[in-house]
Amino acid sequence: MSTYAKLPSKKPKQKAPHRSFFRRLDIRFPWLKLAAVILIGIFAIMDLLDLTISKIGDPYDKIKIAPMSHHVRATERYFNGRMLVALTFDDGPSAETTPILLDILFQKDVPATFFMLGSMARKNPDLVRRAEKEGHNIGSHTMYHQNLVRISAKATQNDISEAKTVFNEILGHQPTYTRPPYGNINNTVRSSVGTPMILWSVDSLDWQSKNVDAIVATIMEQVHDGAIILMHDIYPTSVEAVPIIINKLRDAGYEFVNISELVKMRSINLSPGTAYYNFRP
Numbered sequence: 001m002s003t004y005a006k007l008p009s010k011k012p013k014q015k016a017p018h019r020s021f022f023r024r025l026d027i028r029f030p031w032l033k034l035a036a037v038i039l040i041g042i043f044a045i046m047d048l049l050d051l052t053i054s055k056i057g058d059p060y061d062k063i064k065i066a067p068m069s070h071h072v073r074a075t076e077r078y079f080n081g082r083m084l085v086a087l088t089f090d091d092g093p094s095a096e097t098t099p100i101l102l103d104i105l106f107q108k109d110v111p112a113t114f115f116m117l118g119s120m121a122r123k124n125p126d127l128v129r130r131a132e133k134e135g136h137n138i139g140s141h142t143m144y145h146q147n148l149v150r151i152s153a154k155a156t157q158n159d160i161s162e163a164k165t166v167f168n169e170i171l172g173h174q175p176t177y178t179r180p181p182y183g184n185i186n187n188t189v190r191s192s193v194g195t196p197m198i199l200w201s202v203d204s205l206d207w208q209s210k211n212v213d214a215i216v217a218t219i220m221e222q223v224h225d226g227a228i229i230l231m232h233d234i235y236p237t238s239v240e241a242v243p244i245i246i247n248k249l250r251d252a253g254y255e256f257v258n259i260s261e262l263v264k265m266r267s268i269n270l271s272p273g274t275a276y277y278n279f280r281p
């Protein structure tokens with residue numbers, strides 16, 4: 001049979017030297033090995049620099065994940081176990097209530113952080129200077145308390161920059177932090193503030209309840225290490241609640257710090273345009 005006879009002559013051809021899959025791949029694509037080494041190298045460098053594809057892709061991803069990444073970083077660096085809390089007061093300074101609050105904070109030796117309105121600061125420049133002199137941080141709560149996500153980009157930029165000018169005139173420097181009204185942030189706000197944005201993790205709802213017991217209870221229920229507590233120094237009930245809150249939180253083992261101290265003690269590097277809600281260990 002002719003087909004049968006042909007078989008032996010074909011056999012030597014089939015016995016070509018056996019090559020593994022990887023060897024064959026190497027012969028066919030000699031550049032593949034080099035490409036793989038380069039790729040692994042790139043990923044190793046990215047890992048060292050703590051970069052990820054998402055962080056490179058969208059600058060605002062960094063903002064969305066900021067609290068978690070700082071949470072991890074702070075845990076690595078902060079071990080001394082002190083429980084820290086920051087009181088923050090918005091919408092002032094008020095000629096009626098802010099001096100009483102400053103007296104209380106002075107007597108209790110508690111540093112706090114004020115997010116003042118440029119429009120209010122202009123009316124009460126001495127209170128702005130006094131607050132800073134007594135160890136409190138002064139942040140901008142913008143000029144006119146507009147909802148920045150509802151107005152034009154130009155109006156947002158004008159409001160923020162007008163407030164900066166006011167604080168610069170009163171204090172001789174611009175505010176270190178910004179708290180946008182209602183905590184409302186969009187891309188225009190992020191790119192216009194020029195400072196880190198300090199939001200909050202505990203909302204006392206003092207403006208709503210205007211009730212000392214309710215304010216104290218709300219804070220005590222939600223407080224945690226690294227908390228940023230939101231209050232308003234323009235309501236007498238809020239100011240009245242402060243000494244009670246200070247005593248209760250001290251009894252519970254908390255220490256009071258202003259935002260710059262809290263940031264320093266938790267070893268956090270703040271970035272302009274990024275929002276921070278708490279500084280948990």
Ligand SMILES: [Zn+2]
Nearest residue numbers: 090091181182
């Ligand atoms: Zn406000």
